[in-house]
Amino acid sequence: MKLTKIAGNTYYIPGPTNIGVFVFKDKYTLLIDSGDGNQDARLYTDILSQSDLNIKYVLNTHEHHDHWGGNNYLQEHHPGSIFYASAGSALFIENFSLFPLYIYGGNPPATLVRGVGGGRSGRIDHHLQAGTIRINEEKFDIIPLPGHSLGQTGIATREKVCFLGDALFSPEILDKYGFPFLFDVAAQYRTLGSILTLPYEYYVLGHADSVYSSQYISDLAGLNRSRLDHCMELLLDLLQQPKSREELLEEVIILEDLNPDFHEYCLLNSTLGGMLAYLMAGCGVELQVENGKSYYYQK
Helix, strand or coil: CCCCCEEEEEEEEECCCCCCEECCCCEEECCCCCCHHHHHHHHHHHHHHCCCEEEEEEEHHHHHHHHHCCHHHHHHCCCCCEEEEEEHHHHCCCCCCCHHHHHCCCCCHHHHHHCCCCCCCCCCCCCCCCCEEECCCEEEEEEECCCCCCCCCECCCCCCEEECCCCCCCCHHHHHHCCCCCCCCCHHHHHHHHCCCCCCCEECCCCCCCEEEHHHHHHHHHHHHHHHHHHHHHHHHHHCCCCCHHHHHHHHHHCCCCCCCHHHHHHHHHHHHHHHHHHHHHCCCHHHHEEEEEEECCC
């Protein structure tokens, strides 16, 4: 990992979660996301210190632990740092138990809590809203990008570099995870459409091996839409016959050649729930409880 320049004062640190960095005139920096935990945050601190840069501002694009898990380390080792997230993301970051609770549907087992990053909440100082925000006398564009998560937010710098969090997935991620995690399918479709209208020159994804230029971002958005369409079409095909949610998930895992551990199984089950809600809202899927089971089916 190393500090990699994109344009002007906008950089990123490539890694399992790509970390955005904006360098201010006073050598303080804005981090866009903080990684998955203390080890990641310590590494980013060391990388920046090699260039005589200090962390003072942190913006979390959304509430998944691999994007905010370094907050606590940064709060402890960089006192006075200021943390930003949307109100929707802050709800989960400041109340960590909510995330494993909602993907499990009840009080979660300890193995799931560990699987999503542990059990320690973070702190958010300012809630983001759509529009322009000023941080340390610099202006940034704040772009709501819900779908993958409740409160996902993108940010763009004056060099026209836009950090998208997990609003888009790279081809490699789409190949690896047949059903990428989604909170709200309808919102994700809207976000995929809105990305096509963004005026920026470079785009950084949370998980990708490269930075995308504007000429490729429409193709990538189209690829993400095609994957989501595929998921919807597969479910509609499977629901030609009534199936319980568990039976449906089993068939999806087999047909998509997935091999989830328990943590991934819970994420898939949560995603499936969101997809079924979308199909019930406008695609003719209905639900019926019979003999102690709930069945989904097409009318």
